[in-house]
Amino acid sequence: MKFINYLESITGIGIYPLCALIIFFTVFIMAAFMVTRTDKKTIEEQKNIPFD
Amino acid sequence: MSAQIERFEYDNKIVKQFAYATAFWGLVGMAAGLLAALQLVWPGLNFDLPQTSFGRVRPIHTNAVIFAFVGNGIFMGAYYALQRLCKARMWSDMLSKIHFWGWQLIIVAAAITLALGMTTGKEYAELEWPIDIAITLVWVVFGINMFGTIIKRRERHLYVAIWFFIATWVTVAMLHIVNSFEYPVSFFKSYSWYAGVQDALVQWWYGHNAVAFFLTTPYLGLMYYFIPKAANRPVYSYRLSIIHFWALIFLYIWAGPHHLLYTALPDWAQSLGTVFSVMLIAPSWGGMINGLLTLRGAWDKVREDVVLKFLVVAVTAYGMATFEGPMLSLKNVNAIGHYTDWIVAHVHVGALGWNGFLTFGVLYWLIPRMWRTELYSKKWANWHFWIGTLGILLYVIPMYWAGFRHYEMMSEFTPEGPLRYAFVDMLDGMKNFYMLRSLGGALYLIGAVLMVVNLVKTIKKGNFQANEPAEATALAKVEAAHGKEHWHRWIEKRPVQMLIFSLVAVAIGGIMEMVPTFLVKENIPTIPSVKPYTALELQGRDIYIREGCYTCHSQMIRPFRSEVYRYGEYSKAGEFIYDRPFQWGSKRTGPDLARIGGKYNNSWHFNHMAEPSETEIKSIMPSYKWLLTTPVDTSLMASKILAMKAMGVPYPQGYELEAVADMRKQAQTIYDDLKVLDDEGKLYRGDNGESLLNRDTEIIALIAYLQRIGTDIKVKEPEITQAK
Numbered sequence: 013m014k015f016i017n018y019l020e021s022i023t024g025i026g027i028y029p030l031c032a033l034i035i036f037f038t039v040f041i042m043a044a045f046m047v048t049r050t051d052k053k054t055i056e057e058q059k060n061i062p063f064d
Numbered sequence: 065m066s067a068q069i070e071r072f073e074y075d076n077k078i079v080k081q082f083a084y085a086t087a088f089w090g091l092v093g094m095a096a097g098l099l100a101a102l103q104l105v106w107p108g109l110n111f112d113l114p115q116t117s118f119g120r121v122r123p124i125h126t127n128a129v130i131f132a133f134v135g136n137g138i139f140m141g142a143y144y145a146l147q148r149l150c151k152a153r154m155w156s157d158m159l160s161k162i163h164f165w166g167w168q169l170i171i172v173a174a175a176i177t178l179a180l181g182m183t184t185g186k187e188y189a190e191l192e193w194p195i196d197i198a199i200t201l202v203w204v205v206f207g208i209n210m211f212g213t214i215i216k217r218r219e220r221h222l223y224v225a226i227w228f229f230i231a232t233w234v235t236v237a238m239l240h241i242v243n244s245f246e247y248p249v250s251f252f253k254s255y256s257w258y259a260g261v262q263d264a265l266v267q268w269w270y271g272h273n274a275v276a277f278f279l280t281t282p283y284l285g286l287m288y289y290f291i292p293k294a295a296n297r298p299v300y301s302y303r304l305s306i307i308h309f310w311a312l313i314f315l316y317i318w319a320g321p322h323h324l325l326y327t328a329l330p331d332w333a334q335s336l337g338t339v340f341s342v343m344l345i346a347p348s349w350g351g352m353i354n355g356l357l358t359l360r361g362a363w364d365k366v367r368e369d370v371v372l373k374f375l376v377v378a379v380t381a382y383g384m385a386t387f388e389g390p391m392l393s394l395k396n397v398n399a400i401g402h403y404t405d406w407i408v409a410h411v412h413v414g415a416l417g418w419n420g421f422l423t424f425g426v427l428y429w430l431i432p433r434m435w436r437t438e439l440y441s442k443k444w445a446n447w448h449f450w451i452g453t454l455g456i457l458l459y460v461i462p463m464y465w466a467g468f469r470h471y472e473m474m475s476e477f478t479p480e481g482p483l484r485y486a487f488v489d490m491l492d493g494m495k496n497f498y499m500l501r502s503l504g505g506a507l508y509l510i511g512a513v514l515m516v517v518n519l520v521k522t523i524k525k526g527n528f529q530a531n532e533p534a535e536a537t538a539l540a541k542v543e544a545a546h547g548k549e550h551w552h553r554w555i556e557k558r559p560v561q562m563l564i565f566s567l568v569a570v571a572i573g574g575i576m577e578m579v580p581t582f583l584v585k586e587n588i589p590t591i592p593s594v595k596p597y598t599a600l601e602l603q604g605r606d607i608y609i610r611e612g613c614y615t616c617h618s619q620m621i622r623p624f625r626s627e628v629y630r631y632g633e634y635s636k637a638g639e640f641i642y643d644r645p646f647q648w649g650s651k652r653t654g655p656d657l658a659r660i661g662g663k664y665n666n667s668w669h670f671n672h673m674a675e676p677s678e679t680e681i682k683s684i685m686p687s688y689k690w691l692l693t694t695p696v697d698t699s700l701m702a703s704k705i706l707a708m709k710a711m712g713v714p715y716p717q718g719y720e721l722e723a724v725a726d727m728r729k730q731a732q733t734i735y736d737d738l739k740v741l742d743d744e745g746k747l748y749r750g751d752n753g754e755s756l757l758n759r760d761t762e763i764i765a766l767i768a769y770l771q772r773i774g775t776d777i778k779v780k781e782p783e784i785t786q787a788k
Binding site: 031039040048050057062063064 | 225293298576
């Protein structure tokens with residue numbers, strides 16, 4: 013039996029994964045946004061901390 | 065103004081102490097594991113003693129490996145890396161010392177109390193309340209020391225490894241405190257603050273995240289420091305490591321309910337656990353790939369450098385375990401793996417591969433450096449690597465096989481209708497797998513012994529540097545006239561902000577899952593016929609917990625045709641409202657006991673406990689002979705009832721005063737029933753043929769409890785239609 017059958021049989025299932033996904037992706041996109049905004053020099057500096 | 069160079073010394077002594085403790089407790093924990101594994105093949109190795117029986121050895125093994133071996137490994141690596149990454153000595157030598165000795169004392173106390181049967185009966189959180197408090201205090205000491213060091217650092221940026229250490233600290237503190245709420249009855253006995261389904265949810269929220277934040281995040285911190293150091297090149301992608309960190313700590317905390325699929329936990333909570341578990345594969349593999357790609361262009365080094373060999377296999381094992389985890393969270397896969405040896409295989413890929421090999425790699429890297437010498441024998445280290453790898457394979461492959469076999473045998477019906485196999489048939493089929501597993505474990509232990517000998521010889525020829533001189537530029541003060549003042553200030557405060565952000569990230573998941581389970585009444589439906597345990601049954605239940613019966617027996621029948629047919633009506637959430645702690649278990653080395661009440665008569669239980677092979681020749685259960693002669697301790701009876709009442713169990717008014725009398729009365733009925741058979745010589749007797757039947761012994765209380773389990777709701781016998 014496919015996994016979806018179990019999910020479909022649960023009342024009100026839709027809302028929980030939806031909430032979870034929204035919260036996660038908000039955090040994820042914020043983190044990704046921050047990371048891409050950080051300039052290369054800072055990243056290089058931080059990357060090399062163990063070797064300084 | 066030129067920056068001032070400051071001279072200081074790194075504290076290597078504390079790293080050395082934690083390294084010694086890691087090696088020592090590693091051997092102890094692995095030896096306990098090997099003993100437990102052998103006991104499943106040769107039950108005689110339980111030695112008929114309470115302290116050495118499987119139900120007590122298994123928690124000693126898990127606690128020793130997790131909190132003593134890996135715990136000391138975390139502190140060893142973190143104390144070494146943190147000082148270098150912050151360019152500062154640990155904040156306080158005294159706190160380092162208190163942390164070290166406090167932690168060792170806790171480990172010794174844990175080993176003694178667990179052997180004596182003082183346990184809360186909650187997996188991986190078995191230690192009783194005074195030790196829980198000691199853990200909290202020592203953890204706070206570690207936190208102060210760590211944050212003190214971070215605050216006085218000479219490096220402006222916090223390297224990603226430190227983020228992982230901070231998240232570890234704050235989350236473990238939260239998990240430990242929330243899960244350890246218990247009501248003390250005496251100095252070494254308490255009852256869980258939560259009951260039944262709620263207890264199960266809190267426990268697995270804790271249990272799963274202990275794996276996440278004790279066995280994973282601190283070791284990821286070590287990975288991000290020691291792999292670049294050993295390979296002598298920076299981490300593959302620092303940007304990826306940042307996303308790895310936030311995604312991982314955010315997702316992990318939600319995944320706990322995947323340990324409770326198909327149980328009486330509300331369905332929505334189970335689904336939530338599944339969804340987040342599946343998403344977890346993304347950050348986990350992101351981290352693994354980041355670790356492995358750090359070695360891009362340096363794979364030739366892996367051939368020669370034994371440290372890198374260990375680290376590469378560790379990260380690969382992490383990848384395997386974190387692929388398997390999300391797969392096992394799918395309900396249809398979980399239906400196969402849960403309660404079987406598949407889970408044992410899964411956790412050992414993580415424990416032996418990820419934690420064990422990473423620790424070995426770090427030890428092989430650290431010791432020669434701190435003793436300013438070369439490793440005594442690279443050849444031995446290579447032998448260790450291959451013996452260890454072979455050990456892991458010999459351990460996990462038979463266990464995977466055993467897991468599938470367990471599931472198939474337990475769910476197979478004959479064309480005529482009935483189940484094809486009895487539980488013992490399956491158990492009998494496990495023997496060879498268990499033997500191979502023991503061999504794998506033994507090889508792994510031999511490898512670890514070889515490492516310890518190698519390291520001792522390295523230490524002997526080396527020259528230890530307790531205080532390693534270093535110098536660094538003092539962190540410039542933020543100047544008021546500086547245009548980017550705000551940004552700088554934000555950076556200065558970052559460790560504290562990191563702590564707060566981490567706490568928020570990990571608290572969201574826990575709150576979203578637990579609040580509805582605790583507050584919404586429909587989530588825990590009550591059943592009118594479910595009544596509190598009698599005094600005698602409560603005593604019996606405490607004995608059940610003390611002997612660690614939950615390490616082999618579940619009390620949770622899933623709603624599968626095969627399980628309902630084998631064990632009886634599937635378990636309902638409302639049946640467990642008086643269970644503190646819940647005893648659902650996580651592994652079926654023995655059959656489920658959720659409907660054991662009334663299944664056998666009292667004498668069967670009496671004989672079974674005295675000598676399991678008398679009632680079932682193929683049983684591998686240890687003998688519990690001491691229950692036949694140990695008198696029930698009634699001194700805490702009133703306190704126990706009062707504790708239960710304080711937590712809302714509806715005992716009649718003044719029941720605490722009548723509890724002992726009530727206990728004797730119920731014991732008398734069981735005694736009378738057994739007496740008839742004893743007189744006929746059908747009851748287990750002592751070596752000289754003397755009767756061992758005594759109304760006031762623990763066996764009577766345990767029988768009372770076993771006969772009660774699952775009887776509150778009427779069991780409907782399944783209709784058996786035999787096709788002729």
